[in-house]
Every structure is written in C-alpha cells, then in structure tokens.
Amino acid sequence: MTSPVTTDPEAGNQESSALAAGLRGLRLPIIAVFLAAVVGGILLLISGDNPFSVYAAIVDESFLSGSGIGRTLEKATPLVLGGLAVAFAFKAGLFNIGGQGQLLLGAAFAAWIGYSIGLPTVIHIPFAMAVGGLVAALLGAIVGALKAYRGAHEVITTIMFNFVAGNLTDYLVSRDGPWNDPEGGAIARTPRLQDSAIIPTWGEIPMGFFFACFFAVLAWWLLNKTTFGFEIITTGANKHAAKYAGINVNRIIILTMAISAFLAGVGGAVQSQGVFGRFEASNNTGLGFDGITIALLARTNPIAVIPAAVLIGGLNASTTRLQQDFRIEPEVVSILQALILFFVAAPSVVRYIVRWKGLDDAEDIQLTGGWGS
C-alpha cells in the first residue's frame, strides 16, 4: 500500500449514484406504461371510443376522489404483497408463480382464526394475519426444500401447489368442509369474521395498505442492509460463488421461498380481514398472478412495488365506471395491463421504439434464471 487510506473518496457520491441508478431504473417502466397507453388508445379508437376521455375517466375515478383513492388502495393492498412475494423470490433467483395458491391459503386460514376464536383486537388482527402468512410460508418452505434437496424446479411445483391450495381451501369452506358458513346456503364461504379481526379503515383509506407498505420497506431493508439479504442476493446472482463463499445455499433457497410465500399469504389475509370480512374463494381470482406483473413493473425493487401496485390497483378500480359511462368491458383494463407487462418484459422492443441512449442491457431482468440449473 502506498499511503494509508484515511478518507473514503467514493463514500459521498456512492449514495447519490445509488439514487441516480434508482431514477434510471424508473425510466423503462414509465416508458412502458406510456407505450401501453398509446397502443391501448389505438385499440380504443378502433372500437369507437375517445381514448382521452376514457383515460381521463380512469384517472378521475381511481385517483382523484376520496372514495376512489380508498378503492384504489384497497385493490392495491393484496397486489403490493403479491408483487413483493414475486420480487423477493426473484432476488434469490427463484420464480415464485405460486402466489395465487399461497394467497388463498393465507386468506382462508386468516378467516378461520378471524371467525372461530375471540381475542382483543390488538392481538386478533395480527394473530390472524400471522397464521395466514405462516401457513402459506410452510407451503413455500416445502417448495424450497423440494428445489434444494431434490432439484424440483419451483415453477413446476408452485403451479402444482396452486391447484392443491385452491382445492384444499375450496373443500374447507364447502358444505362438507369444517369451515363452511351454514347461513351461506349454496355459497362456499366461511362465516363472517368477528369485528375484533377486521382491519379498520382510516377515513377512506384501508389500514391494510399501510401493513403492505410496512412489509415493502422491511423487505427492502432486509435485502439491502443485512447479511441475510446479501446471502439471498448472492445466491441469486451466482449460486456457485455463494457456495464457495460458505453460504448455505439450500438454507437460503428454503428460507427465501418461505418468506416469499409468507408475503403472498399475508396478502390473502388482508383480503379476508380488510375487504370481504370472510373467505370466499371467488373473491380472490387471479390476484396472485397480478403479482408477477407488478414485480416486473417494479423491476423487482421492493419499494417500487408500491407505486406499481397502486397503478394496477387503480386500473382495476375503474372497471365499474368504464362499464357504466362508456359500456367498455373490464377486459379492456386487462388488455392495458397485458400491454404494460409486454413492454416491461421486452425492453429491447422499447429500446427499438424509443431510441434512448442509456436504456442499456443492464436494465434487463433475467426471467429464465434457474431453468436447467
């Protein structure tokens, strides 16, 4: 060493460059949303609607009125948690597409705790959420263990467990099931949750959204500031180097899948405890899969999951108004979502359309990591 290093010349701009990198990372999603709006607008024109008034209606309905914001955040809450689940697993190189099944388990078990036992509110709400999350986490841990010790690919096992979880929860609340609501008649659902388990709203704003944001910040902190997070990201970036560095890769895979599934499970619990007041299978259709869109839109950044989920939640919240005012079917919103996903997942297409220097390969997310390894 030529001279002792007493000061750290790079420490100062390290923080600012991290911020700059974060802002740069936002460009692709923003362009993708814009392009989706353009292409979606063309489709609306073809079907005889004025895209500007449709978009204005969406913004007005979902983001400008108090009750609209409440509805948007209510829709966004499970999406934040479902998106976090996918984003978190991505960090370890795992593709959790079992969010739907994990969410159903979380929703059903939280509802069971919510209606079947009586507890003070301060305990009942978190306890039901925790049980929902932990049951889902158990499922995730099984997926992780199958991957770690038997080499079973998590994409395959999580898809299969979606069916297992779906049928199990269907049975639990069916007429012959133990958790069936006798007053529900033909509807398969649990009884209504006790008031002590219901997550309240703060004005129009559902408190569940704040739980979801808390978990997003927690996930970010865990991944970026702790040694555990370093182990997760190292495992995802280079499994061989992780093993070489003394990281117990199998342990990381199991824990990461469990945490990922826990987040999805909490997303389900919030649905039961904050939105519907009971568990009914059909209330949760497709939520787990929207998590994939959101994680990609957020470029797997846990904090960015929040705005991504609010955007998609807002789109979902506007469907009723669109149907009333424009006779536009809810599928139009699905098309917009699909277009957003398309442009986010195909950055080279965006780069071809927008010849923007600096939208470089570093912004690609590898979706195929883990296949064949």
Next chain:
Amino acid sequence: MAQLLEMRGLTKTFGPVVANDNVSLKLDAGEIVGLLGENGAGKSTLVKMLFGIYAPDSGEIFFDGQPANISDPGDAIAQGIGMVHQHFQLVPPLTVAENIMLGAETVAHSGVGAFLGRMNVAEAEAEVRALSEKYGLHVDPSAVVEDLPVGVQQRVEILKALNRGARLLILDEPTAVLTPKETDELLKVMRALADEGVGIIFITHKLREVLAVTDRVTVLRNGKYIGSAITADATQQSLAEMMVGRSVVLRVDKGEAEPGAPVLSVQNLRVKDDRGSDAVEGMSFEVREGEILGIAGVEGNGQREMVEAITGIRKVEGGNVVFGGDDFTNASPRSVSEWGVAHIPEDREKDGVVGNYSVADNMVLNTYFKAPFASRGIRVMSEVRKWALQLIEKFDVRPRTITSPVTSLSGGNKQKVIVARELSADNRLIVASQPTRGVDVGSIEFIHNQLVHQRDAGKGVLLVSAELDEILGLSDRIAVVYEGQVVETLAGESATRERIGLLMAGGSGDS
C-alpha cells in the same frame, strides 16, 4: 507473400475508456502474427473490430488490398475471415460434421429428404474428412462434439472456419484451455495452415508459444500500438518488457523453504466427479507450514475434484482431510474457511466472483458476515468500502474503483480481486488452483511473488497448476497426479520438465 490484411489507425472508445487508440496491424498471407499485450491492453477489441463485432470509431481496414466493409460477423466470414473464440461456439450434442456444416448444410438432393431439408450426412462427413486431411487436422467427423476433449473441439472450430473459406484466422487465446501436449499439436497445425497460405493472428499470453510459432509480433499496451518485432530477433525477456513497459523478472526469486508442522494432510482421499464416476482414487499428500507443494498433472486427472473436496464444496467419498490436527472431512465450506483456508478457485468466473457485484462486495464475499463488515447481522458498508479501497491499492487492481461491477474488469484484474481477498485474510493454508490462468505477465509476476511471500510468512501453500513452468518455478516439492492418484512426489530442485512431463503422461519416470 502478398499482403492480406492492413488495419490502419483504428480507434475505439467505450464511454470514457479508449480501448484502441490509433492502432495499426499488417498481415501477409501465410504469416503468423502474435498479438501481445497485458489484460485490458485492447487485443480483443482490435480483433473484434476486424471480425465485425464492434464498429471502429475511426480508421480503415483493408483486406486483399481492398477497403473492407465489415459490419457484422457474417460479412467477415463471407470475405474469408474466421475467428476461433475463447469460448467455443459449438453445439455439444451434434456431431463434428453437423457442427462444421451448421448454417451451410449439405442437403439431400432429391425426394422427401430434399423437401424437408434433411442433411446429407455421408456427403457432409466426406467434405469434413477431405478438409481435415488437407490441413492435417485429424478429427472423426461422426464423433459427437460433447464427447471430445477440449483440444479436439478446438480443431472442430478451426475446421468450421476453414470450411467457410477462411483465409485469415483469428485465434483468441487458443492455448488457455489446452494441455501442454494439445498446445504443441495446435502450434504444428498453425504452422501447417500458414504453409497453405492462411494468415493467422494469434493472441496469447504465453511467450514460449509466441517464440515457437510466430513470424512477427505486434505489442499493444493501454490500447496503444507499442511496436512490432521480428520473432527471430526477440526473446521472452524483450517481449515481456515491451508488454509491461518495464523490466520483468520472469524467474521467481525465492529462498530456501523452512517447512514446519503439517497444515494439511490428505489421506487416501476418494472423490467422485459431476457424473458420478471416480475422479480421485486414493490420493495422499501433506502440505507443511512454510512450503509450497505443487500439484502437477494434465487437467482432468482429479485435481479439480480434489481441491473442491478439501475446501468443502464437494463430497468426500472416502479417506480423510485433516487441517492441523483436526479432521475436516466433509466439513462445510464455511467451517473450512473459518479454520483458515484461503481458496483461489480454478474457475474464477463461476466460483470466485459474483460478476454483477461491485469490487467492494466481492472483496468481502466470504467475510461479509464478520466484524467489522457486519454488526449483529447488519452490514457495515463504510468498513467494507474502506477495506476494499485498501486492497485495490495494495494489489494494484485497475481501474482504481470499488463501485464498478467485477464483470467490467479484465480477466487479470478479476483474478487480482480474488487473490487480494484470499491472501489478505488471516489464513494458515492457501489453496491456489490455476492462479495465473489467462493472466498477463506483469500480474503473473505479482501473484507468484505473493504466493512466495505467503510461504515465507509460514503458511502452507497448495499450488495446483497445468503450467509446468509455474509448478517448477514455485514449488518446494512437486506431487505429480495421474488418473486420480499421486504417482510420485519429487523435490522441487531435482525435478526436471522432462521427468514431470513423462510422469504426467502416465509413464513411470524411470524409463
């Protein structure tokens, strides 16, 4: 002979980095030119511009006396320029003939086969056979590529280029993956190709090969053209000095070893390879404090598996691994490194670094969880940065930044990151596997001196290398391995190149 290629005043920049600054190079038909330079000197950039992978910012390329317009590799191939990359571009499950014909298949002439484009295998194989006889590149056209040794796969790559009509061949570090014997064969093939009129640009770090096969040498340093020399007038010393820009000590300067107590004792070790067949079959040896034990052997004789078993990455099937006096057979990689074993892995890209991590994070890849780099499970980044800044200074990692991702560094500087990390911790045993592979002369000198320095500090060093010069120059004792066993252990000073070469090839060494 006629001039085949002239590259005139080529400049290429990547952002603020000038990779090639006004570089020129000439090549005649039938001539072999060695392209020399340290890691990151701009050799690869130059040939990639010739092959159409990069577009030059300025400068001209003349091929056959005509201005060549090469905008992608397809253009280059069409004009008669072939390139054999460091990483082969072959399809492993296909046969040699199929690989060579790929993209230019000979199709059945009539019937349903012609309609469906079924490949005419017999004809393709005959073509390949004719080609391989013409240039003396012997390959079985019907063999499946993944079953072939690396040296033969490389021949397939060369044949592929020749089949496309290459009159100019670019060989980018072709010998880095070869055994000494395969290297000798490649050099013969290159000479035969040149005699047939093919011009060859040969990139390598190994000065012995340059002197053996080239006609002329062109040297780059920091992206600039430094000079050319007629090989007949050059020596290893003169070439090394042109590359590095200062005088280089090629021989390692080391004193007498003072061996102490054993730090590593391997007893009757048995290990399987990835496919489950026996790779290490009863290996025994000992490394003492203050000595360097060199493991010589052709690659693939169990060295990789042996190293991985010692460091806890691979399962031990039988026998024992003992550090100091304690048994560490099948211990976890973490407990091995915590005991004080440093490991410079053979495959640095795969095992040694996380490519998209910063230099700083790679510097603490196996110490990230310990004080002062972490406190109660929370990472202390200021300490990590401070440590990394010290190490890049001490180990001369270039460029001098700890925030850039390791993938952006040249091979030699990646290796310096690993060496810095492994040799800076407080260790008792250094396991160094191919520590200077693909590393330039200046860095080799540095890494060798570091290993000797570690030995002199009383640490045990286990050096595994396919480079005989490295083994002979550094080792106090040499164990030669063949087919998973130690066939003989020699004292460093009494070992000769010839005797070790014979033992490596499975000979008894007495005949």
